Amino acid sequence: MHCESICIHVDEDHVEGTFAVPRTGVPGVLFLHGWTGSQQSDLKRARKIATLGCVCLTFDLRGHAATETMRRKVTPRQNLHDAIAAYDALSSHPMVDRSAIAIVGSSYGAYLATILTTFRPVRWLSLRVPALYRDEHWAxxxxxxxRLDLTHYRNMEVTPEENRALAACSRFQGDVLTVESEFDHLVPHMTIANYLAAFRQARSLTYRVVAGADHALSEKEWRDAYSALLIGWIREMVLGAR
Known part of the structure; x- marks a missing residue:
């Protein structure tokens, strides 16, 4: 909310007034799905978050859904380009406040989300079971x-000085939500710990574990638990911003 002074002419005189004007635009929320996933997994949550007064964008990374034939060839660098293009589409929406953008990423999408913050301004960052990859695999x-090498790497202690995604986290100054699945066979706790330790400058850091859950949230109760965590956090962030 901001105020604008106005001079109101009346008869041969004038009076002074003040407009109380809401800030232009509403928060924008970009969803980045995981590897082998699609935007379908995000649509239900996006619709619920939209009711909070946000503009949400879901999309399919190259190598998924309609472009699944590209899956064996697409690189993380190309998928980052997808994410940047989607971010630009969201931020150019006439209703979106460009200073109030949230990224919601899952697994591979969460990894891309962290790197995206080094290319575009992001105020809020939600990471569910964020995956981690070696820098030399970027292209x-x-x-x-x-897969065996990935498993080995994700069980190692890795610092921001050794990984571009963690380096991006170390520079991020917004609010962060990190969600772990208790029984995750793809993203072990060590990887989550590496991410949490990397957020050295975050304005706030919220960490939650979905009890009993696997990586993919294959049971409805786990999906519902995650949805409640995410929507509650977004509500707190959005209302706090207003």
Whole structure:
């Protein structure tokens, strides 16, 4: 909310007035799905968050949904370009306040989300089971990475000085939500710990664990629990911003 002074002419005189004007635009929320996923997994949550007064955008990364034939060739670098293009589409929406953008990423999408913050301004960052990849695999086809090597890497202690995603986290100064699945066979607790430790300058850091859940939230009760965490956090952030 901001105020604007106005001079109101009346008869041969004038009086002074003040407009109380709401800030232009509403928050924008960009969703980044995980590897082998699609925007379908985000649509229900996006619709609920839209009722809070946000403009939400879901989309399919290259190598997924209609472009699934590209999956064996698409690289993390190309998918980051997808994310940046989607961010620009969201921020250019006439209703969106460009200073109030949130990114909601899951797994591979959460990894991309952290790096996106180094290219575009992001106020709020939500990461569910954020995956981690070696920097040298940035331009390598994602679908051809060695799964055993990834598992080994994700169980290592990795610092922001050693990984571009964690380096992005160390520079991020907004609000963060990090959600872990208790029984995650793809993203172990060590990876989550690396992310949490990297957020050295975050304005706030909220960490939650979905009890009993696997990586994909394959049970409805786990999906509902995550949705409640995310929507509650977004509500707190959006209302706080207003």
């Amino acid at each position: 390598v086809a994602k679908g051809q990475l060695d």
